[in-house]
Amino acid sequence: MKKKIGHLVMWVEFGVLTILLARFCAVRIGENVEGIRGFLVQKQENTESISKKIEKEAASDKVIGVSDGRDGRTEDTPEDTSEDTMEGGCQEKKKVALTFDDGPSSKYTPLLLEGLKERGVHATFFLMGKNIEGKEVLVKQMQEEGHLIGNHTYNHVQLDKISKEAAKEEIEATNQEIYEITGVYPAWLRPPYGEWRKNLDFYVGMFPVLWDVDTLDWKSKNVDSIMRIVKNEVEDGAVILMHDAYQSSVDAALQIVDLLMKEGYKFVTVDKLILP
Numbered sequence: 001m002k003k004k005i006g007h008l009v010m011w012v013e014f015g016v017l018t019i020l021l022a023r024f025c026a027v028r029i030g031e032n033v034e035g036i037r038g039f040l041v042q043k044q045e046n047t048e049s050i051s052k053k054i055e056k057e058a059a060s061d062k063v064i065g066v067s068d069g070r071d072g073r074t075e076d077t078p079e080d081t082s083e084d085t086m087e088g089g090c091q092e093k094k095k096v097a098l099t100f101d102d103g104p105s106s107k108y109t110p111l112l113l114e115g116l117k118e119r120g121v122h123a124t125f126f127l128m129g130k131n132i133e134g135k136e137v138l139v140k141q142m143q144e145e146g147h148l149i150g151n152h153t154y155n156h157v158q159l160d161k162i163s164k165e166a167a168k169e170e171i172e173a174t175n176q177e178i179y180e181i182t183g184v185y186p187a188w189l190r191p192p193y194g195e196w197r198k199n200l201d202f203y204v205g206m207f208p209v210l211w212d213v214d215t216l217d218w219k220s221k222n223v224d225s226i227m228r229i230v231k232n233e234v235e236d237g238a239v240i241l242m243h244d245a246y247q248s249s250v251d252a253a254l255q256i257v258d259l260l261m262k263e264g265y266k267f268v269t270v271d272k273l274i275l276p
């Protein structure tokens, strides 16, 4: 009898232990399930935040100007919506790029931006780093209104006359100034005096942009002279060099736009000329 009771106690103890063990396991499994669920929720949140980030970046891509087609156009920026085709055929419109060096200028850049906006035209501005301070609003305006912003070195240095390290510093300091305002590192660079050091593009990771039509606007400061040069030299695909540093340049630039638009030209930023 005692033996039977002993066995019974043993079985009861075994049963209790089994129940305890089962409950313990259930709790642990539950914890694991909770843990996995938490992990999955976190993962989903991460995925959501990543996709939100991508969406945000995609949206901001619409207002930045770089070489891969992101030319900085905003939804509300007026632009030439006319067809790229000539009447009665599939021939593309002639393209031309207006470029302005040495800015921004607190006096003349706003006038130029206003005139370009009225005409729904985008230009390319190659900024000097040292001219940016105090004119951040203008740089932001250029970006918001769909213009392309490029680099013209910090101090207007001749890049083949200094070491490649010094050239890199000049270029990167300017890129940094522009980046802090626009959130975009420029990809395009206008070398002062048109002088470029061999292979510097690989060293600094930027594309040099020269010109086809030199208006000599800084020299003549004369609208008629500038217009004469443009009329003589402009052709499909031309890059026109100007400076938003003089009233005569602003006046001439807007006249050039009016004239060439009548002649069937479409004004584009330089990235659109080089990478159609």
Ligand SMILES: [Zn+2]
Pocket: 101, 102, 152, 156, 192, 193
């Ligand atoms: Zn210059």
